[in-house]
Amino acid sequence: MGIFFHGRPQGIQGSLDFRQCFLHRIARFPVPEEVVFNLGFRSGGAHRKTAAVRQIYENHFFRRNRIAFRIHHVALGKVPDAADGYAVHFRGRIGGIGSGKGGDFLGWVSLPGRIGSEELEVVEACARSLASLADVIVVIGIGGSYLGTKAVYEAMNDSFQLLRKKQDRPLLLFAGQNLSEDYLSELLAAVKPYRIAAIVISKSGTTTEPAVAFRLIKEEIESRYGKAEASKRIVAVTDAKRGALRTLATQEGYATFVIPDNVGGRYSVLTPVGLLPLAAAGVRIDELVRGAQDMEKATGTDVPFERNPSALYAAARTALYRKGCKIEILGSYDPKLLYVAEWWKQLYGESEGKEGKGIFPASVTL
Secondary structure, three states: OOEEEEOOOOEEEEOOOOOOOEOOOOOOOOOOOOOOOOOOOOOOHHHOOHHHHOOOOOOOOHHHHHHHHHHHHHHHHHOOOHHHHHHHHHOOOHOOOOOOOHHHEEEEHHHHHHHOOHHHHHHHHHHHHHHHHOOOOEEEEHHHHHHHHHHHHHHHHHHHHOOOOOOOOEEEEEEEOOOOOOHHHHHHOOOOOOOOOEEEEEOOOHHHHHHHHHHHHHHHHHHHHHHHHHHHEEEEEEEEOOOOHHHHHHHOOOEEOOOOOEEOOOHHHOOOHHHHHHHHOOOOOOHHHHHHHHHHHHHOOOOOOOOHHHHHHHHHHHHHHHHOOOOOEEEEEOOHHHHHHHHHHHHHHHHOOOOOOOOOOEEEEE
């Protein structure tokens, strides 16, 4: 995948290859007017889909002097002293996570390291139960409760799975991300021949789009199997104590998982919001989490600025933004990454687009 900044003639270009949606390594820096981030996405058979997650950042992230100079060469001009000053400025701020507005929603930053094997076992047990009951699992959610899971599922799944004569795991279908009556009608008609289950994701249970979709899917499941059996086929991911969905889940006896209070929806893919449906679809969530844990270490506050890809990326974006570059384009050469790009736009657009500030995120599949 590639990142391009626009707005001024002098910009930064990156070619990003994803390996199982996690960054792999920084490889080469060929020309003086650009910085190239070369990472590496591999698709293929199921045996290859998660093994690469553990191979994250096997080399040094950056060739220390060259990358620091290249970023500042582009962003600040050919002034080494200014570049050094900018690097020092960011080095001093790496440890300041959580001190600004919205700091109480930054639980996702350290989330991977807090995920234990017991938590994963509970998720996987529920996923196995759903998978044993259903050919199709309808995942009901909107925004971050939809896009993150969709991004990982599309990136790691066989693009032509629907054409395979043998389905060895449930298919995930998504609902609640729109109010299209055609979409919901066609979905309900399409799943008629199949055994179905549902995962409904909503903190409050009152968001219009998922609430409408859930009522229809719930009615379909109950009409087929009865209320008692339906309670085994519906799982709710919601608030720990309050909300309409929590109340309903308690009344109906649904299995439930909690959306952490300090993790915003768009960052929730490594909570049961994403892990449960992905596990039910056959994704090795233990390997997925292990890759995320490696990335947490690679971008930690104890990693020097010159070797910290997160800090360097932030420094480059900030410098370019201050020079007038206001549009960032994420380009992919693999259609499997279409929804990774859609998710990326949500992450950056909704997180940074505040108070009339922020870089406009766009994407393209080449």
